[in-house]
Amino acid sequence: MTDTSEPVPDGVASSAGSDSQLTPEPLPVSAVTTLCTDVAENVSRVIVGHDDAIEHVVVALLGRGHVLLDDVPGVGKTMLARAIATSVDCKFSRIQFTPDLLPSDVTGVNVFNQKNREFEFQPGPVFGNIVLGDEINRAPPKTQSALLEAMEETQVTVDGTTRTLPTPFTVIATQNAVDPDRTYDLPFAERDRFMKKLRLGYPEPEQETELLGRTVGDHPIESLESVTDRETVVRARETVANVRVEEPVREYATRLVGYTREHARIGASPRATISLLRAAQARAVVDGREYVVPDDLQDEALAVLSHRIETGDHGSKDGDELVADALECVPVDGP
Structure with missing residues (x-):
């Protein structure tokens, strides 16, 4: 069957089609430098003691790359992804990878509409700007491979129809570094699609104490506000490309x-x-x-x-x- 290209349905990622058609106006380098500082400082309100990792993720976002966070549970991998998405006011979606997850649970599926007697595409969580693949190595390789086309070509093909993903599109995947008997190794082709692999590690004692002081009441992620917007991030990426x-x-x-x-x-x-x-x-x-x-x-x-x-x-x-x-x-x- 020959693939055809089709935009994402209205209301899901309405900006996808226009972003792929028009080249945005780049920002001045100085403006992007300030933007990076603002985003990093905002995320550090939630993530304590990992300034280098925060900067690495910001660099990957602007460099049109994806990030693999490989570490033990509980060190802030998921929270880092959420804080980045909130800071740049982009659509955030989460995929919880499990052994029974299917590829269609990631990409979406065509569902028959009884009213109009036609199939309609129901987008999966991959149709976001910043997509968190949580514990990606808990799913079998067949399901992991559902991300390959999305990560390389920013598009998804389902039943012969190709749909463009929103811009920007960045996958931040976490990988469980323990329980090797309950996880699957990431295929080499998938690892190669991640621009960066990072490890957070445990915070220093004084950093952990500060973290406890911030989280004993409401978690700071709940009150975190954006410091920029999606359109500005798209323009900043164009600056980097130049x-x-x-x-x-x-x-x-x-x-x-x-x-x-x-x-x-x-x-x-x-x-x-x-x-x-x-x-x-x-x-x-x-x-x-x-x-x-x-x-x-x-x-x-x-x-x-x-x-x-x-x-x-x-x-x-x-x-x-x-x-x-x-x-x-x-x-x-x-x-």
């Missing part, structure tokens, strides 16, 4: 990724190189620049590359260690 990446910087990115391929069973893919440059563009804007420098690549390399590497029989080093070696051994100015 950041200059000169050829020497592109060559340095290629050498970093090439090092992982030479020293691992499976190295980082060309998609990883693209993600690294997009993250570096957003990092440059966070720092108030209209161009990427090698430091931007170095700041983003660990979060962007390490989860895409499988070392196998090439030694005992994991992806983090191999990326650290690449940053140390690969010259900035070429061979």
